[in-house]
Amino acid sequence: MADQSTPEAPAPGAGSADATGAAGATGAAGTAGTAGPAGAKSAPGSAGSTSSPKEVPRVPLQGAPSEGAISRRRLLGTAGATGLALGAVGGAAGYAAAPSDDKTAPLSSVGADQVMFHGKHQPGITTALQASGHLVAFDLAAGAGRKEASALLRRWSETARRLMAGEASTQDDTDVARDAGPSSLTVTFGFGYGFFARTGLEKQRPDSLDPLPDFSSDHLDKARSDGDLWVQIGANDALVAFHALRAIQKDAGSAARVRWQMNGFNRSPGATGRPMTARNLMGQIDGTRNPKPTDKDFDQRIFVPASGSGDPTWMAGGSYAVVRRIRMLLDDWEKLSLRDQEDVIGRKKSTGAPLTGGSETTEPDLEKTGSDGRLIIPINAHARITRPDQNGGAAMLRRPFSFHDGIDTDGMPDAGLLFVCWQADPLRGFVPVQRKLDRGDALSKFVRHESSGLFAVPGGAAEGEYVGQRLLEG
Numbered sequence: 001m002a003d004q005s006t007p008e009a010p011a012p013g014a015g016s017a018d019a020t021g022a023a024g025a026t027g028a029a030g031t032a033g034t035a036g037p038a039g040a041k042s043a044p045g046s047a048g049s050t051s052s053p054k055e056v057p058r059v060p061l062q063g064a065p066s067e068g069a070i071s072r073r074r075l076l077g078t079a080g081a082t083g084l085a086l087g088a089v090g091g092a093a094g095y096a097a098a099p100s101d102d103k104t105a106p107l108s109s110v111g112a113d114q115v116m117f118h119g120k121h122q123p124g125i126t127t128a129l130q131a132s133g134h135l136v137a138f139d140l141a142a143g144a145g146r147k148e149a150s151a152l153l154r155r156w157s158e159t160a161r162r163l164m165a166g167e168a169s170t171q172d173d174t175d176v177a178r179d180a181g182p183s184s185l186t187v188t189f190g191f192g193y194g195f196f197a198r199t200g201l202e203k204q205r206p207d208s209l210d211p212l213p214d215f216s217s218d219h220l221d222k223a224r225s226d227g228d229l230w231v232q233i234g235a236n237d238a239l240v241a242f243h244a245l246r247a248i249q250k251d252a253g254s255a256a257r258v259r260w261q262m263n264g265f266n267r268s269p270g271a272t273g274r275p276m277t278a279r280n281l282m283g284q285i286d287g288t289r290n291p292k293p294t295d296k297d298f299d300q301r302i303f304v305p306a307s308g309s310g311d312p313t314w315m316a317g318g319s320y321a322v323v324r325r326i327r328m329l330l331d332d333w334e335k336l337s338l339r340d341q342e343d344v345i346g347r348k349k350s351t352g353a354p355l356t357g358g359s360e361t362t363e364p365d366l367e368k369t370g371s372d373g374r375l376i377i378p379i380n381a382h383a384r385i386t387r388p389d390q391n392g393g394a395a396m397l398r399r400p401f402s403f404h405d406g407i408d409t410d411g412m413p414d415a416g417l418l419f420v421c422w423q424a425d426p427l428r429g430f431v432p433v434q435r436k437l438d439r440g441d442a443l444s445k446f447v448r449h450e451s452s453g454l455f456a457v458p459g460g461a462a463e464g465e466y467v468g469q470r471l472l473e474g
Contacts, residue, residue, distance in 0.1 A: 264401025
């Protein structure tokens with residue numbers, strides 16, 4: 001929820017704000033749009049089509065549409081003019097768009113949008129926020145070691161590659177997502193602290209993966225924290241996301257068992273006429289100050305370099321993910337007046353603009369006072385505390401999902417933020433910001449950190465490789 005240093009990857013047509021996030025807190029200021037993911041592309045055209053494949057529009061992480069993007073209206077018009085059925089878009093990419101006796105429905109631009117599995121970085125980090133997501137952690141089974149882990153990551157990588165291309169996962173695929181297309185599906189894999197001891201790779205465990213310090217505001221459930229392996233799944237179709245979750249779980253077989261699993265959501269792509277920063281469940285614009293891939297120092301803040309760092313070489317191109325389940329105490333929050341809510345965050349609820357004036361992206365004037373001589377942005381406002389220049393330049397790329405898991409026994413909503421942030425070094429990204437939030441953030445009394453995890457996410461797999469191969473076979 002931080003207003004600052006956290007990069008965002010808003011969902012198409014939405015955004016990810018910093019209202020609930022810096023370092024796991026839920027704050028109001030957010031980050032405006034960032035450039036679109038380099039790995040996203042349209043699924044290729046049907047093999048039987050005589051026309052050349054058409055580019056399917058992508059929505060950038062934040063801000064204006066990415067270069068080459070076209071509107072759905074224009075796409076439909078182009079398809080009609082050339083005789084290219086929309087169903088052909090993504091057809092050759094996989095079974096989801098392939099012809100069938102049941103005359104499979106044609107894909108929309110959302111359904112046909114595809115993110116590439118192979119690349120320098122894993123997908124799901126700079127990819128635009130998707131509408132539906134699952135976070136799941138596994139523990140290796142008793143007796144499973146490096147050999148079993150290697151085979152599992154090979155299976156998972158192949159399943160992720162196929163599903164992200166819109167193909168069936170296996171011959172006995174459940175067909176849950178047969179008609180859906182790739183729908184911007186991403187599957188991302190990471191390793192927890194315990195993974196290295198279980199596989200005999202302790203010497204390859206990065207120092208940056210040392211357990212996070214305790215924070216006074218934590219109310220952590222150990223059963224829903226940590227894990228040997230972590231998987232992040234996101235898609236713009238809930239069935240596609242569930243299909244991937246089920247396939248990953250089945251692939252685990254006897255090698256690993258689920259430790260915990262959480263479900264999340266964001267605004268649906270195309271819900272607004274132009275890309276906008278998203279709102280969280282407190283109604284605050286969340287993600288305004290997220291770092292952007294176009295920032296000159298973005299890579300050095302978010303990704304581990306190939307050389308010059310203390311990380312092992314297998315982490316080159318990778319990143320560290322901090323995962324926190326942050327429950328929002330909505331009944332208490334909603335009792336506050338609008339003015340009080342804005343003072344807690346330090347921004348206007350309606351526009352996300354700082355209380356000192358301007359628009360959502362205007363820099364807050366932290367020294368400005370009112371006629372009474374008091375600071376307009378309170379000293380403990382979330383937006384003030386999470387500012388990068390108030391935290392030694394600490395920055396992280398926030399890419400969260402909201403969650404709602406029903407009503408608890410007290411009649412209160414079990415809802416909030418599945419906070420996920422990315423950084424090259426969590427000790428310089430997440431930790432200093434969360435420590436400061438822990439000491440005096442006005443928002444802290446309205447949120448509860450209920451679970452936590454830190455995972456080393458290796459770089460992307462090259463063609464013919466699986467994720468983590470450089471670690472497991474190095």
